[in-house]
Amino acid sequence: MFNLRVVSLILLVLFVGYTGYTMSIAEQSLVSFGYQLISSPDTAQVVIDLYLLLS
Numbered sequence: 001m002f003n004l005r006v007v008s009l010i011l012l013v014l015f016v017g018y019t020g021y022t023m024s025i026a027e028q029s030l031v032s033f034g035y036q037l038i039s040s041p042d043t044a045q046v047v048i049d050l051y052l053l054l055s
Contacts, residue, residue, distance in 0.1 A: 023030065037043045
């Protein structure tokens, strides 16, 4: 029977692989997407408000 650590490790590797694959085929990089969001004053204010709310 599988140990909980083995199952957790397998799921972690699958998640990391899927995330890496998804980011590699994306049309826009994560950095440029973040910059585009922050460059809009309204969106930047929402991000700052959410950050302050969660901290």
